[in-house]
Amino acid sequence: MMFFAFLIGFFAGLRALTAPAATAWAVYLGWLKLERPLSLIGSLPAVAILTLLAVVELVADKLPQTPSRTAPPGLIARIVMGGLAGACVAAGGAQEIFIGALLGAVGGVVGCFGGYQARTRLVKALATRDIYVALLEDLVAVGGSLWCFCKSKLRAGRLALSYKSIRCVSYKPTLVFSASPFRRHDDVVHLINLHILTSMNS
DSSP states (O other): OHHHHHHHHHHHHHSTTHHHHHHHHHHHTTSSOOOTTGGGGGSHHHHHHHHHHHHHHHHHTTSTTSOOTTSHHHHHHHHHHHHHHHHHHHHHTTOOHHHHHHHHHHHHHHHHHHHHHHHHHHHHHHTOOHHHHHHHHHHHHHHHHHHHHHHHHHHHHHHHHHHHHHHHHHTSSSOOOOOSTTHHHHHHHHHHHHHHHHHHHO
């Protein structure tokens, strides 16, 4: 999950408000489970506001008078939003929130400068208008942010399924002596189950 915390921060570096908007939708749709106060990002008002702001940012990015993303205001916004999204991803995966926020902030810096360099060089290499490369960057930011939560949701589902499978196996009515710290408890459960089955079959 920590990789996804960095990755969502990276996409925040491309578009500062796309990552938190995607996070809000993930929480709202139940893809990402959070506790308060982080869960407030998935409230309907937060989803609506962040989505609107993300759309405004996508439009403003194409305007010639828009300041560079590497200028202090744009960079700080990407660090903050990357940290917020990274913290939510980490919390949803039962990981350290502070580490997730730190990775998200680092991803925001990497995405900010890396995205700027990639966009500038692509425009020169392809000898095309900036808006076409900007639209491609939009697709990467939006699609990548949603992909992060789809993948993290699938991974969380696999972990939950594995946990349930382990629980089912551990309660089979067979006498198995485990070396785990809960060996005595498990042995008692197995003996009780074995006794019940023996009583039912007699």
